[in-house]
Amino acid sequence: MLTATLAVIAPATGAGWDPVALEDLPAPLRQSVSEGRRLFMEEGFGGNGRRCTSCHLEGGTRRGHLPDGRTVPSLVGVAATFPKYKARRERVLTLADQVQICVAGGIQGRPPAQGSDTMRALLSYLTFLSQGRPIRLGGR
Numbered sequence: 224m225l226t227a228t229l230a231v232i233a234p235a236t237g238a239g240w241d242p243v244a245l246e247d248l249p250a251p252l253r254q255s256v257s258e259g260r261r262l263f264m265e266e267g268f269g270g271n272g273r274r275c276t277s278c279h280l281e282g283g284t285r286r287g288h289l290p291d292g293r294t295v296p297s298l299v300g301v302a303a304t305f306p307k308y309k310a311r312r313e314r315v316l317t318l319a320d321q322v323q324i325c326v327a328g329g330i331q332g333r334p335p336a337q338g339s340d341t342m343r344a345l346l347s348y349l350t351f352l353s354q355g356r357p358i359r360l361g362g363r
């Protein structure tokens with residue numbers, strides 16, 4: 224089902240992302256990606272009712288906007304740009320750090336611990352969204 228969903232959204236997201244390879248993954252990794260997508264779409268982390276996809280539209284495959292007009296980036300290709308330096312925070316962030324920031328900030332919820340099953344699944348899904356993209360350390 225995940226593959227079918229992604230096959231539908233893939234053409235909208237631009238070149239360089241190859242979700243077809245999902246079928247070649249070992250079942251446990253495929254399940255982790257799938258669970259990560261479910262969390263991204265449904266999990267509230269005990270917060271303000273927002274989900275990841277409330278801001279990162281369509282499972283993170285589309286760009287969005289906050290009420291104040293700030294752009295919310297599409298997350299396709301983003302995992303391949305971490306770790307990155309965020310000047311606003313004056314530190315180098317890993318992808319897991321960024322997930323915790325979004326849960327604590329945007330969702331005002333309890334961030335999943337580094338190394339937890341929840342974090343593992345979210346990172347699996349986010350990395351899946353960069354399938355086929357070259358690493359661009361610190362890039363956009």
Ligand code: HEC
Nearest residue numbers: 273274275277278294295296301321322325326329330345
């Ligand atoms: C309230 C809106 C909102 C919610 C909800 C939200 N985010 Fe974000 N997210 C943002 C904004 C705004 C940015 C850009 C911040 C920046 O660049 O510093 C961002 C950035 C990111 C980035 C880095 C993008 C980049 O190009 O560096 C990732 C990865 C990410 N979010 C993942 C998530 C995940 C996973 C969730 C759910 C656990 C989530 N976000 C929930 C608003 C949100």
